[in-house]
Amino acid sequence: MVMILGVDPVLVLGGTVAVALFGMLAGLVFMGIERKFAARMQARIGPPIRQPFRDVAKLLSKDSIVPENAIPCLFNMAPVLALASSIVILLYIPLGGFLPVLAGYGDLILVMYLLTVPALALVAGGFASGSPYATVGSQREMVTMMSYELPLAIAVIAIAWRLAAAGIADPFSLATIAGTASGITIWSVVGPLGIIGCVLLLIVLTWVTPAELSRVPCDTPEAETELCGGLLVEYSGRNLALFYLAQGVKTVAMAALAVALFLPWNISWFVALSPNAALAADFAFFLLKILAVIFFSVSVIRVGMARFRITHVVSIYWGYLGGLGLLGLVFMVLDAYIGGGGVL
Amino acid sequence: MSENKKIGSTYSIPIGPVHPALKEPILFTFKMNGELVEEVDFAPGECHRGIEWMGMRRNPVQIVHLTDRICGICGVSHSLAFARAVEQIAEIEVPERAHYVRTIIAEYERLQSHLLWAGVAAHELGFDTLFFLAWRVREESMDVIEYLTGNRVNYGIVQVGGVRRDFTEDQFPRIEASLKYYEDVAGKLLNLFLEDRTIQMRCKNTGVMSEKEALELCTVGPTARASGLAMDVRYDSPYAAYGDLDFTPVLPHQYLGLTNGDVYDRIVVRLLEVVQSVDLIRQCLENMPSGEVLWEKKYPKILAACKKATGEAVGRIEAPRGECLHYVRMDGNTNPQCWKVKASTYSNQMSWLNMLKGEQIADIPIVVASIDPCMSCTDRVAVVHGERTDILTKADLHRLSVEKTRRLAQWS
Numbered sequence: 001m002v003m004i005l006g007v008d009p010v011l012v013l014g015g016t017v018a019v020a021l022f023g024m025l026a027g028l029v030f031m032g033i034e035r036k037f038a039a040r041m042q043a044r045i046g047p048p049i050r051q052p053f054r055d056v057a058k059l060l061s062k063d064s065i066v067p068e069n070a071i072p073c074l075f076n077m078a079p080v081l082a083l084a085s086s087i088v089i090l091l092y093i094p095l096g097g098f099l100p101v102l103a104g105y106g107d108l109i110l111v112m113y114l115l116t117v118p119a120l121a122l123v124a125g126g127f128a129s130g131s132p133y134a135t136v137g138s139q140r141e142m143v144t145m146m147s148y149e150l151p152l153a154i155a156v157i158a159i160a161w162r163l164a165a166a167g168i169a170d171p172f173s174l175a176t177i178a179g180t181a182s183g184i185t186i187w188s189v190v191g192p193l194g195i196i197g198c199v200l201l202l203i204v205l206t207w208v209t210p211a212e213l214s215r216v217p218c219d220t221p222e223a224e225t226e227l228c229g230g231l232l233v234e235y236s237g238r239n240l241a242l243f244y245l246a247q248g249v250k251t252v253a254m255a256a257l258a259v260a261l262f263l264p265w266n267i268s269w270f271v272a273l274s275p276n277a278a279l280a281a282d283f284a285f286f287l288l289k290i291l292a293v294i295f296f297s298v299s300v301i302r303v304g305m306a307r308f309r310i311t312h313v314v315s316i317y318w319g320y321l322g323g324l325g326l327l328g329l330v331f332m333v334l335d336a337y338i339g340g341g342g343v344l
Numbered sequence: 345m346s347e348n349k350k351i352g353s354t355y356s357i358p359i360g361p362v363h364p365a366l367k368e369p370i371l372f373t374f375k376m377n378g379e380l381v382e383e384v385d386f387a388p389g390e391c392h393r394g395i396e397w398m399g400m401r402r403n404p405v406q407i408v409h410l411t412d413r414i415c416g417i418c419g420v421s422h423s424l425a426f427a428r429a430v431e432q433i434a435e436i437e438v439p440e441r442a443h444y445v446r447t448i449i450a451e452y453e454r455l456q457s458h459l460l461w462a463g464v465a466a467h468e469l470g471f472d473t474l475f476f477l478a479w480r481v482r483e484e485s486m487d488v489i490e491y492l493t494g495n496r497v498n499y500g501i502v503q504v505g506g507v508r509r510d511f512t513e514d515q516f517p518r519i520e521a522s523l524k525y526y527e528d529v530a531g532k533l534l535n536l537f538l539e540d541r542t543i544q545m546r547c548k549n550t551g552v553m554s555e556k557e558a559l560e561l562c563t564v565g566p567t568a569r570a571s572g573l574a575m576d577v578r579y580d581s582p583y584a585a586y587g588d589l590d591f592t593p594v595l596p597h598q599y600l601g602l603t604n605g606d607v608y609d610r611i612v613v614r615l616l617e618v619v620q621s622v623d624l625i626r627q628c629l630e631n632m633p634s635g636e637v638l639w640e641k642k643y644p645k646i647l648a649a650c651k652k653a654t655g656e657a658v659g660r661i662e663a664p665r666g667e668c669l670h671y672v673r674m675d676g677n678t679n680p681q682c683w684k685v686k687a688s689t690y691s692n693q694m695s696w697l698n699m700l701k702g703e704q705i706a707d708i709p710i711v712v713a714s715i716d717p718c719m720s721c722t723d724r725v726a727v728v729h730g731e732r733t734d735i736l737t738k739a740d741l742h743r744l745s746v747e748k749t750r751r752l753a754q755w756s
Contacts, residue, residue: 042477136357216472217470220706226706305471306540306545312545
């Protein structure tokens with residue numbers, strides 16, 4: 001076996017291609033199902049589940065127009081960057097019973113950084129569009145990013161810190177957090193206080209998801225009725241299709257992160273199965289969990305609310321959700337000291 | 345970035361003539377400072393179709409159907425206002441029952457218009473669930489309008505001298521069923537629109553217009569009432585059957601206890617008027633007199649009466665958006681010598697300038713929508729000769745109107 005820099009290139013390349021394909025396919029399927037959910041809740045029939053595939057196919061067959069005022073290289077690079085970085089996030093997150101492709105090369109902190117890259121690509125593309133709508137959209141996207149980073153960081157750090165306090169090695173590795181190999185999760189570590197803390201952090205993450213994905217009520221950067229699509233207003237054809245795919249992959253990545261942090265259970269932990277059957281069952285269950293996360297944090301929230309103003313986004317995410325996250329963190333700390341997590 | 349040239353810290357954003365926030369074409373130019381609006385200017389006139397020009401080459405019986413087409417939402421308002429103007433000139437007496445039929449259909453129009461607006465407002469706020477709900481509720485009134493007049497839009501029911509169709513006793517159960525439906529659903533609608541946290545966050549203290557401003561800017565209809573001005577043509581100078589009905593203008597303090605004059609108050613007023621319309625239709629059904637619904641069944645006789653008539657008159661009615669005014673002048677010919685339409689948005693649109701100043705970009709769509717603008721009603725002028733654009737000042741307009749008045753005076 002040829003090894004380059006300690007990595008088996010065949011495994012990594014094969015895994016990357018597989019994850020990329022899975023991310024794009026699953027992203028589109030989940031977006032289709034999500035639209036169906038939302039439509040049913042709004043007493044509509046909604047488009048067929050394969051609609052996102054049709055949209056992408058149609059967009060790919062159309063011309064990509066670059067506006068006169070745009071900076072072409074940046075304008076064309078942004079969608080590629082957004083899609084690529086969204087796929088890279090998936091490489092670090094365990095998918096069901098599968099360990100992350102790049103397990104051991106990056107941890108939760110890296111994932112948090114990577115999560116900002118698709119958003120930054122959007123911002124760059126928006127500024128490069130040379131349209132006032134896109135410029136305003138980009139400014140809003142940056143403000144939104146700054147707003148949800150604090151609650152997201154609190155939720156993520158609190159979980160990892162609690163695992164560390166329980167004496168688990170390598171607590172920031174997502175494989176450890178998801179317990180893919182060990183079967184130890186945050187829920188089996190914490191006591192009653194910690195469970196309250198975990199639930200609070202789960203709520204925080206549920207609310208961070210729509211902001212991360214720019215969905216109502218946090219779709220201010222795109223805001224159809226205000227900015228006619230904001231960041232994306234000048235994008236068309238292939239470039240728009242790439243952003244669309246990136247959005248799908250990012251949806252899966254965000255949901256997979258929530259699953260890894262808070263809903264890590266696998267079927268094979270409870271039922272004895274042959275290794276292959278276990279992988280299949282775990283993966284199917286993983287998809288189901290992703291669907292549940294998308295349903296609650298995207299569909300339900302977006303159906304039940306009006307769009308925030310950008311100032312509301314800041315005050316709500318810094319104030320309310322930041323506060324809620326800190327409260328969750330306090331519960332976790334108390335739990336660690338009471339529950340004998342005195343290793344630190 | 346030609347559009348986005350930074351001058352100091354401000355930049356300008358065009359909204360329109362076609363934009364998702366606008367349901368009809370109009371051009372807004374905003375001078376922005378970050379997310380805040382510093383200056384607003386708007387240019388209507390993108391939607392002129394020359395209906396008055398067409399009308400002045402037709403006779404009143406034809407025009408009354410043309411008026412249906414001025415606006416897709418308030419068709420009855422325009423035809424009613426026009427018919428009232430012509431009836432006054434030709435001294436045609438409208439039968440009592442026709443007044444009631446006109447009132448019922450006008451109130452149904454108000455129902456569907458206000459619910460349509462409520463849906464649009466929800467959509468502007470990004471609350472699509474409420475938008476779908478409001479439009480589903482609206483469907484009921486559209487169905488009843490179709491059941492009664494045969495058409496969902498452009499009802500074609502008003503005629504000079506009365507109405508073209510009677511509402512008979514056997515149709516009343518269907519009307520009653522729809523009124524019952526709206527009574528059941530009204531509480532739910534009020535609750536969904538007015539108690540929702542995000543709507544309150546977005547609408548309270550947004551696009552504020554004080555009572556004084558509303559008066560000075562000559563605003564009309566729900567826009568004026570939401571600022572606390574108790575003005576309603578139906579109440580102030582009753583027409584059709586409104587004189588027989590028991591009601592008072594809807595004001596926000598009746599529901600909230602105080603008047604802020606913000607977007608939230610405009611939602612309150614329109615939703616309460618939905619409730620009021622249900623009550624008015626019920627009163628009409630209870631008191632409906634018997635008799636004919638048209639002054640003269642044979643249209644040539646109506647035409648002959650119009651042809652003989654000379655004089656001028658103003659037909660004023662309360663459209664869903666506010667006062668709608670038609671000025672007609674007849675000089676003994678088949679065609680009117682002059683016909684002038686002034687829709688409610690014409691009076692209300694200047695209030696945008698004050699309302700939008702200091703608001704955020706996010707509030708532009710809802711504030712613009714909050715006066716329920718109807719550009720196709722409003723746009724009365726378009727320059728179609730060449731590329732030249734003229735901007736007329738107040739002095740120019742004054743001079744032009746004096747000249748036109750002199751010209752009209754010479755003709756008669």
